[in-house]
Amino acid sequence: MEISLVKTSSLNGNNGNRSYLPQVLQTQPLPFSEGQGDDWDLFQILSVVKRRALVIAVVMTAVMAGVVGVTLKQKPEYLAKFQILAEPVNSDDSNVPKLASGIERKFDKSGLDYETQIQVLRSPELMTSIVKQLQLSYPEINYYSLVNSLIITRLGETKIIEVRYQSNDPVKIKVVLDTLAQAYLKYSLENRQTNLRQGIQFVEKQLPSLQNRVDQIQQQVQKFRQNYDFIDPQGQAEQIAGLVQSLSGQRLAINQQLAIARTYFASIQGAEGAKTALSDAPVYQQLITNIRQLEAQTAFELTRFQENSVPIEVLREKRQRLLPLLHQEAQRVWSIKVAQVANEIQNLESQSQTLALAEKKLQKKVEQLPVLARQYTELQRNLQIATESLNRFLATRETLQIQAAQTQIPWQLVQAPVQPEVPVSPNTQRNLMLGLVASTLLGIGSALLLEKLDNTYHTVDAFKDKLKLPLLATIPFEKQLPKIQNGTIADRNRTKLANLRSQDSSGSSEVVEHPDTLNQDYNQYESLKFLEALRVLHTNIQLLSSDQPIRSLVISSAGAGDGKSTVAFHLAQIASTMGQRVLLVDADLRRPRIHTLTNINNLWGLSSVISGNMPVETVIRQLPSVSKFSVITTGPIPPDPAKLLSSQKMKQLMADFQKAFDLVIYDTPPLVGLADASLLAPSTDGIVLVTRMHKTDRSVLKEALDSLKINRSNVLGLVINGHKSMSYYNYYKYKK
Template identity: 55%
Template sequence: MMENHFTRTSSYERNGSSAYPVLSSQIPSWFEKESNDWDLRQFLGLLQRRALIIAGVATVVMSGVTYSTLQQKAVYESNFRLLVEPVNEEKSLVQLTIDPSGSEKAGNLDYESQIQVLKSPELMAGIVKQIRYYYPDLSYESLLKSLTIRRLGATKIIEVSYRSNDVTKIKLVLDVIAKSYLNYSLEKRQTKLRQGAQFVDKQLPGIKNRVDHLQKELQLFRQRYDFISPDAQASKVASQVNILSTQRLEIDQKLAVYRANFASLKEEQGELAALNSASVYQQLLVQLRQLEAQISGELARFQEDSPPLQVLKQKRENLLPLIRQEAQRIVGVKFAEIATQIQSLEVQSQELKKAEIQLDREIKLLPVLSRKYTELQRDLQIATESLNRFVITRETLQIQVAQTELPWELIQEAFKPESPISPNIPRSLGVGFIASLLLGVGISLLIEKVDNTYHTVSNLKENIKLPLLGILPFEKRVQNNLYQNIERRTFSEKIPFKFSRKFSKMSNTLHRSSASDRYYGQGKFWEALQVLYSNIQLLNSDQPIHSLIISSALPGDGKSTVSFQLAQIAAAMGKRVLLVDADLRRPQVHKLADLNNLWGLSSLISTNIPAGQVIRQMPEMNNLSVITSGPIPPDPARLLSSEKMKQLMGYFHRTFDLVIYDVPPIVGLVDARMLAPYTDGVVLVVRLDKTDKSGLMQAQDSLKISPVNVLGIVANGDKTKYKGYKHYYHPHG
């Protein structure tokens, strides 16, 4: 009778927990925050996952770039060049006109300022007026927008460029500008040079006075503070600090020694050490010992009151006060010597302290003096450089004014361009292609950051510090067969039937063409299940796993499928297996096993029906039994936490070699935590590309407060392509 089995208490009921308890303090190390460091392998995986997004973005962007490029009008450009300084200057003149800042620019002309003058409205007004005679729509702004004036490298040449859609307009505009610039050089340059010389002469006296004032102020600063430079002052202070530190250390060491000697003299051992080094005291002690020896010798011959003994004793009595006086004198001298040394060292220490205080003041004042010195040096340097520039500029201007003025020279005339400069179709398309790819990759990276799932097994292993028990590959054929199994409820086409035939009968009929192709097309999946089962059994070789819970963090991770397939694997390996559908909320096992769900676990808990009526053996697999969920109760948690459920679990564990419980997801539900303490552990199913990382963290928080032994995780839906795997499993390979 079923009742008899209930009366026996299982080991799970006695212990109240699993055989492999896990302390809650160990749980937090299971999960770690995901690292933000990306390596090449992760980046290539991202490109593979987001290939469609990258291709779509690149196609859209390239379409826009191509259309925009082909719609652009052809733009032409021409230029002319002006030599604005003579190239045959004398060497002495070149040396006078070198930039005092040390740059490599040579010559008398400030090119940046000159270019701004050439673009100024005052100079361009006449040019615009002449061009408007031929092109009335031209304005100063439109002319300047298409005009480029620049210095040609480090030469004395200015290049003027103009671009437009009309090649005739380009030639006309450049010819007018070239003629106007040449006239400007003849009319204005001499006047500009003279005005510049007058300005420099006016500024020089003030700059000289400032240089003299700063030099005098710097001299007074050095004399007042004996300050040569910040580095020299810092070295001087550092040297003084080292000397004082050394002296302080020596005095402190000597003080420590003398004070220790002074304290030692107050003790018996110290006095003995001082007396041992006193020669007079030692001589008196020798005499005392001799008298003692004589007295001992005479005692052997005479009586105590004999005259010789009385004489010797009298001598001893006379010698003892002398010894005591000598001892007191020696100790007193020692005390005086040590006290004198201590007093002398303390005086030296006071002097050192005063020196240290003075040095500390100098150290605190050093940053202020250094900053003041630096400011004076900087101001003096700036003033000196300014004076030098003005002096050199005055000499240069005087030479230029005195010598014969040479006008600008047109060394290259404007020409009509033949080929456009834009659009450059190959370059535009190339840049557009690169930009579109980068944009696609950027959008993919953004999507990847927003995506909160694990995509690869390696990423899962890095961030979840639990044993990886198995990796189940994603197989479309297996998934399609499972869906057909749920929809059709046809046992003849079920995956378990083919699987059981493979492991139980091993008949030659499997080598027929159609059946062989179906089986070996699923070779990776079945081998992965075998690896998963083996890893679970090897978790504890001393005490094999007899019961386990298979769950997941969130719905849809494939826990029911893994439970069902793992039960078949264990049964095919010769174990008596019971698969219990403990998901009383959304049961799936009865659909996978093609069984009706009229009664099941909920019926067994809530009624007194025998377990044999609920435990159903799978056809074609003698070792596999299934308990479906039964009718969905209004309060599943109450049933699973009942005493009846604990008794049933004990019965299941005693009756079968392996009991597998398919329970609801952990996040938000308490079902798994109610059953887990009475099993050997929990296996978490994680679906790659689907399971939410935050869901796993919530599952962690749920498991922290329960005495749950988490055996490991199963990575479900791995899409990694392993080279040569399919060929290895082909029956003819």
């Protein structure tokens, strides 16, 4: 196909074509940003569970296998018990004296310290004789094995002590519990009362010395506070140290600012620093602009007049008059900058000296406090130890006295030990239920963890919520892309739909396909929904402008493998079937794909026109299967693609293409790490960003969007590729 290209300015042509775009797309900042909320609702969790069903099944199977294996390997364990009444049920408190006048007696509920009593029953002194007696029948029993399998507790708030023993031998359990019951009853009559009396005598002998020590230390603390006027020297030291640290931090910050100011003061003394200081002076910059305009006007007038002509002389005279003003303004601005920086340095030095002096004074106070703080802490620690020892001995004496009064009544065996018959473990049903619950929770937790670590998008709503970009189309996953690219399925579906329309419009008898025929065409449904999605994309792009249609656009993606080339090719194919003259330009001069999709040789192409002298008409080739569809391949891959795409010749070609065709589509490399797409986008009506479901990396996509925001590129919208959904199946049924 040969066309005539008119040589015009690419900049002017581009501005003319972009004037009809919606104003919000030209002036407003790009509305994409990552959302901050990571909360999942029930529907999202169900979606994750469905998507990660295999992971959940594997984890549940592994956990259940482990639970079943452990349960089957466990040996049966038996448990038996006996109960002892440690206090009388109805006790007479009339003979128990009150602790003080007007204070109620403390023996209303129980006079026995059960916690202490249980520890005594488990003590080695009491258990040694029991172990020796049991070793006659079971030599493997020792103190630690017996205590580890023995459970002694108080039965609720009652006066009953319950003793339980667990083992895999029920006969051994009966023997051990009988021996323990006899030993505990004997202890309640003999050893327990004797030990309590000895303990009371020992405690009463130690109490006077402990009381004297507490009194002496309290007097020392009182004198220390009076002599040094300190309540808590350690707290005061920490407060002063905190002030020193705060002052040190402030002084360090002031010194950093001072170093920056001095560096800046030294920099503006040189030529480069002076230029930097003058960069934000509006009057100076205005004079520079005026001089440059006069120079440009002079250069322009020289093309029309002689060197010594009057207009040239007038322009040069105006420029000479502006030069003194420029030098005066530069000197004035530079002097003000120097004075400001010098004043700032002086203020910062004064602040630094003041902070250093205050820090030095506080440091002297800190050096005097450690000795006093150490002495005071030593006294407090000694007082605390002595007070705790005194309180502990007083509590022990009271407890022993109460227990001694209660030991006059012997313990009673209210439930004798019985040999167990049913094992208490393993509980197969409980283990399986717990295993099922645990495996389910671990499976769902693993799925949620994998989903949290997954850095890709899996739903259309996720794209829309996070990116805040207009969604132009959702391209379904297509397995039969090679057939579509060859045009076979598209032509067959188009012919089939045309026949159906012609039969319906002619008024002939209604044509109804048999369900078997529909089932045979079901494989074509995948291709049909793919083509319909592309038609939706084409329609949405055309509807972006209310005045005139979009004439040129760039199709790119954040990274490789998102399907941008496939979308560009099929979008061009759809646009051409709708009557538009379409030109598809493969601007990916790094890894071109269009020549593969179109089955066109890539011996010459875009790089041949830009870097060589090949006419553009030579590289524009029309596909034989689709009318009004022209393609320009990349041609030989150049060593510096960005240099070619940023050239003036490329801009001129883009302007000429936009005038000669109804729609020009540029397939460019990915945005991240490459400047190719950003170089071409300003010369078009906008850029379409292609992403891929389950593949596009969030961080890479965010980086691409940030680069577009910095470049102020006009983003037309987002295309989601590789989407799998049943909504297209419902559409296909409706079409049928």
